[in-house]
Amino acid sequence: MKDTELSRRDLLNAARVGALGAATIGSLGAQVAAAATGPQPHGAGLFGIEALPDPLARRVRWAVVGLGNFAVGQMIPAFLQAQHARITAFVSGNPGKAADLAARYGVTRLYSYDTFDQIAHDPEVDCVYIALPVGLHAEFTIRALKAGKHVLCEKPMASTSAECRAMIAAAQSAGRQLGVAYRVHFDPFNIAAADMIKAGDFGTVRHLIAENCLEIDPAYPPHVWRLTRALGGGGSMFDYGIYGLNGCLMMAPDTTPIDVSAIYTTPRGDTRFAQVEGGVQWRMRFAGGMTAQGTSSYAGAHVNRLLVAGTGGSLAMDPANVYDRNRALRRRPKEPDLVIDTVASQPQFAGQIDGFSLAARDNVPHRTPGEMGLRDITLIEAIYRSADAGGAPVKV
Amino acid sequence: MKDTELSRRDLLNAARVGALGAATIGSLGAQVAAAATGPQPHGAGLFGIEALPDPLARRVRWAVVGLGNFAVGQMIPAFLQAQHARITAFVSGNPGKAADLAARYGVTRLYSYDTFDQIAHDPEVDCVYIALPVGLHAEFTIRALKAGKHVLCEKPMASTSAECRAMIAAAQSAGRQLGVAYRVHFDPFNIAAADMIKAGDFGTVRHLIAENCLEIDPAYPPHVWRLTRALGGGGSMFDYGIYGLNGCLMMAPDTTPIDVSAIYTTPRGDTRFAQVEGGVQWRMRFAGGMTAQGTSSYAGAHVNRLLVAGTGGSLAMDPANVYDRNRALRRRPKEPDLVIDTVASQPQFAGQIDGFSLAARDNVPHRTPGEMGLRDITLIEAIYRSADAGGAPVKV
Structure with missing residues (x-):
């Protein structure tokens, strides 16, 4: 590596930190600043991928599609922590917001949803991250794959299993990777838990039991699309209960479900839930005798x-x-009894970005591939089917 | 109160403490010794019933039926903490064990299961506590009621709802009280939790979720009868899962279940569970929209x-x-977040004994009457019915 390259990288990284402002990002700024000066002793421990951050010029280049609350608040800042990725493009229906973020993050390529397909001709984009409402996942994922880009799509993967299958088929046709953004699979805490279970620390697992409840606020803009079927795809189970479902399966040493049963728990007369379910409880049986059950509520x-x-x-x-x-x-x-308390911030978003970046670079399957997203949507469809039919188990 | 009475009470209490041995009972001995000298400032707080302990001669007198592990290890020692009760008789099929315990606790009346009905003529017995295997609850409860005694029967109340109804009918015929020993209703921690819920501390309750798992050991004598249908009545749900069921209903501001669904989770090929279920998961819907669910496992x-x-x-x-x-x-x-940690020993057993003693003395319904036991057994039967039929909800 030439000295000039190193200097340029340092400069660019310093610029990125400076653009965001040290006061805004706090200790994150210090970490990024440290990363810019060379390898960190805890680099491998943080992301479990490799020790040395890539020089900026060799990082995998990303377009972020959709600049909503989650993308702006969580994922885009996480790119500053990533060691193998950088953002080169934003895709948004809001030019003003896109321009503002572009200035803050040093991003030069801006697309609208109409001009999005032109990324096919953009050599500065390797991967596309889809952070749109669920109802738009399939369309934009398939467009990005047709443009020859690898795609990391937010969870839940799509509104229906048919859409998921079309997305997987598009990835296969394009010869590109398709991942679903299940960040928990990159959370050191959850990885450690899964490892303990796999190592037999709890003997034969008998029950996995998850609860995911949150109060949805129709007056809070980021919550609004979740209450619209066309955008959210489904209700609480799609957006929040899926963490419990996917989490149980992440922890499950035996991942062959046999059947699933469920009931709706939507509060009667709650006008928020005219289009989507406000709550569901599900239970799943596995081939090996284990069970999983979940409570999901908005x-x-x-x-x-x-x-x-x-x-x-x-x-x-x-x-x-x-x-x-x-x-x-x-x-x-x-x-x-042992309390496991992850006192430090969890670098799960950056780990996920790096994990997919390397999968894309080597064109090998991601840790949370499209098939995992399809599996979960298929199970959620079965959960809804059981609940629609009154709660008897349905085969999966 | 005469000085001589006080002296006699002190003497007897001191003798009881001495018989059990201070080393055995530890701080309990000190508590009882303190109680013997007069009212304690925290008497009302401990049991929530009244401030002054009864002099020994005026305490409600109990026969304990069945001297198994639980009775000997938990309930009989708890009578030393009770303020309104004392044991006057033991009923056992093991004369040697009964004689030994009688000597330790200063109990002078001993009955066998064959001579048990003679308590009808024993003026020194007001109440009978049934600590036999579940399969014997109905028979001995009804015999005790026919003998004109009030009965506190261990949980679960009986093997079937039909038995529970016969027990309630016997209590009504005899004009005596029938209680089920749900100790948790006398646990200050659980009472405080129920009070918080009732006060609206958690808003509208949406979900109650309970897990009760234990590994049953067929080589451990106190576990053996639980694996025999004739003695245990049922499996894990009868003996341990019932805590979750009863606990949910104790915490439930809305106690009208509509339906229940369940699946068995008994491990396949586990020879322990030839006669009773080794595990069950149930879910209940309530009229008000709330749900409860439980995991029960042996x-x-x-x-x-x-x-x-x-x-x-x-x-x-x-x-x-x-x-x-x-x-x-x-x-x-x-x-x-607030951690509620009951660092001190929970006087729930003594509170239960005192609660029933006062209900018997005044001949008014106990906090956990036979009707509660019947309700729970009826629900467990519905749980088994749903699981037997493959898991679809059944009306209750």
């Missing part, structure tokens, strides 16, 4: 838990899969 | 939790209803 104060109960102990995760500071209580017979 | 490491999730917050009880040191995490939006 109509209750925040609950975010996952219990793993086995013959050799239990792990009570609470909160299980929030952005930051997930915690767990590990209990094993004849041992003192 | 085949997993110990889990004992109850979650109350409402529109205004949540209470995660863990452990929820063990003998000692129940704990909870209370979460409400925009407030710091």
Whole structure:
């Protein structure tokens, strides 16, 4: 590596930190500044991928599609923590917002939803991150794949399993990778939990039990599209309960569900839920005898838990899969209880970006591929089918 | 009150403490010794009934039927903490064990199961506590009621709802009280939780979720009868899952279930569970829109939790209803999380004994009457019916 390259990278990184402002990003700024000066001793530990950050010029280049609350608040800042990725383009229906963010993040390429297909001719875009409402995932994912780009699509993957299948087919036709943004699979806390389970720390797992409740606020703009079927795809189960479903399957040593049963728990007469379910409880049986069950609600104060109960102990995760500071209580017979508390910020968003960047660069399947998204939407469809039919189990 | 009476009471109490041995009972001995010298400042707070302990001669007199592990280890020692009760008789099929315990507790009346009906003529017995295997509850409860005694019967109340009805009818015929020993209703921690819920601390309750798992050991004598249908009445749901069911209903501001659905989770090929279910998961809907669900298992490491999730917050009880040191995490939006930790020993057994003693003395219904036991057994029968039929909801 030439000295001039290093200088340019340092300069650009410093500029990016400066553009965002140290006061805004706090310790993140310090981390990025440190990263810019060379390898960090804890680089591998943070993301588990490799020790050395890529020089900026060799990083995988991303277009971010949709500049809503989540993209702006979580994912775009996480690119500053990523070691193998950088944003080169924004795609938005709001030119003013896009221009403002472009200035803050040093992004030079701007597309609208109408001009989006022109990224096919943009050599500065390798990957596309889709952060649109669920109802638009299939369309924009397929357009991006047809443009020859790899796609990381936000969860839930799409409104229907048919859409998911079309997305997977488009990826196969294009010879590109398709991933679903299940950030939890890049959360060191959840990875450690899954590893403990796999190592047999809790004996034979018997039950996985998840609760994901939040109170949806129709007066809060980021919540509005979630209450519209055409945009949200479904209700609480699509947007929030899916964490419990996917989390159970992430922790499951035996991932062959046999059947699923469910009931709706939407509060009667609650006008928020005219188009989508406000709550659902589901239960799944597995080939090996294990069960999973989940409570998903848009109509209750925040609950975010996952219990793993086995013959050799239990792990009570609470909160299980929030952005930051997930915690767990590990209990094993004849041992003192162990509190697992991730006091530091969880670099799960950056880990996810890096994971997909490397999968795209090498054109190998991502840790959370389209097939995982399809599996979950298929299960959610079965959950709704059981609930629609009154709650008897349906085969999956 | 005469000085001589006080002296006699002190003497007898001191003798009881001495017989059990201070080393055995630890701080309990000190408490009882303190109680013997007069009213304690925290007497009302402990049991919530009245401030002054009865002099020994005026206490309600009890026969304990069945001297198994639970009676000997938990309930009989708890009579030393009670303020309105004392044991006057033991009923056992094991004369040696009965004689030994009688000597330790200063009990002079001993009956066998064959001679049990003679308590009808024993003026020194007001109440009978039934601590036999479930399959014998109905028979001995009805015999005790026919003998004109009030009966506190261990949970679960009986093997079938038909037996429960016969027991209630026998109590009505005899004009005596019938209670079911749901100790949790006398646990200050659980009472406080129910009060918080009733006061609206968590808004409208949406979900009650309970887990009760324990690993049954067929080599451990106190577990053996639980695996025999004739003695246990049913499997994990009868003996342990019932805590979750009863606990949800104790916490439920809306106690009108509409339907229940369930699946068995008994591990395949597990020879322990030839006669009774090894696990069941159930879900209940209520008239008001609330749901409750429970996981009950005889085949997993110990889990004992109850979650109350409402529109205004949540209470995660863990452990929820063990003998000692129940704990909870209370979460409400925009407030710091609050850990509720009952560091001191829970006097729930003594509170239950005192509660029933006063109900018997005044011949008024107990806090946990036979009707509550019947309700729970009826629900468990519906749970089994749903599981037997493949898991579709059944009306209750």
